[in-house]
Amino acid sequence: MENSHLLPDDFNGRARLFPLPNVVLFPHVLQPLHVFEPRYRELTIDALATDQLIAMALLEPGWEKDYEGHPPICPTACLAKIVSHQRLDDGRYNLLLAGLQRIHIVREIKSTKPFRTAEVKVVEDQYPLLGEPLRPMLFRKLIDEFVKRFLPKTPEAREQIEQLLGSEIPLGPVTDIIGYTLDLAMAQKQELLAQPDVDRRAVMLADIMDRWDQYRGTIPRLPGKFPPEFSAN
Numbered sequence: 370m371e372n373s374h375l376l377p378d379d380f381n382g383r384a385r386l387f388p389l390p391n392v393v394l395f396p397h398v399l400q401p402l403h404v405f406e407p408r409y410r411e412l413t414i415d416a417l418a419t420d421q422l423i424a425m426a427l428l429e430p431g432w433e434k435d436y437e438g439h440p441p442i443c444p445t446a447c448l449a450k451i452v453s454h455q456r457l458d459d460g461r462y463n464l465l466l467a468g469l470q471r472i473h474i475v476r477e478i479k480s481t482k483p484f485r486t487a488e489v490k491v492v493e494d495q496y497p498l499l500g501e502p503l504r505p506m507l508f509r510k511l512i513d514e515f516v517k518r519f520l521p522k523t524p525e526a527r528e529q530i531e532q533l534l535g536s537e538i539p540l541g542p543v544t545d546i547i548g549y550t551l552d553l554a555m556a557q558k559q560e561l562l563a564q565p566d567v568d569r570r571a572v573m574l575a576d577i578m579d580r581w582d583q584y585r586g587t588i589p590r591l592p593g594k595f596p597p598e599f600s601a602n
Contacts, residue, residue, distance in 0.1 A: 388426045399452070403463055422448060422450055425466070428440055446489070448471075471493075557577065
């Protein structure tokens with residue numbers, strides 16, 4: 370399943386950049402976002418007036434030295450659409466973003482606006498022919514491990530996973546949903562986002578889950594509700 374068809378027909382390959390140090394957004398998931406910085410309020414206003422698109426990017430290590438300027442960002446980001454918004458009395462916004470598509474940031478574009486803009490290239494999921502025989506096994510392994518060890522033991526969570534399995538969802542979106550949900554380090558999430566080969570991404574994720582106790586020491590508590598709590602810029 371590809372999400373590029375969800376992009377506007379007139380998408381020109383330019384995207385507003387919303388870099389954060391603590392959020393890696395994936396396609397096929399929802400992300401609440403609280404916007405309070407003036408430059409990102411302007412970004413939100415601009416997006417709402419036009420295509421409603423925002424590119425969520427992860428700041429590279431050392432961003433603290435130049436946060437108010439143009440600190441380096443990871444070259445793979447996620448293009449998202451504002452699916453709902455609430456403007457607060459003081460000008461701040463609460464947004465709900467839907468991740469649409471992986472993108473590669475080709476270059477940043479000079480702009481008179483206070484927020485950063487870039488030329489981007491859409492990156493589709495890759496399903497190599499050689500991986501086709503093993504794909505059902507990878508799918509089942511990821512789902513079984515996620516349900517057994519990580520999914521909250523609630524009827525709501527169980528219902529959500531049953532809906533997921535009944536929708537005949539491809540392996541790519543499954544890896545994105547699980548990768549987003551797990552309590553991983555930002556670098557690990559970014560590595561998963563940056564891998565367009567679905568089979569390799571699934572193997573990476575399966576290895577992370579197999580070694581979870583080694584990496585983390587304990588099984589994490591995941592939120593029992595969805596969407597998760599708001600992230601703030």
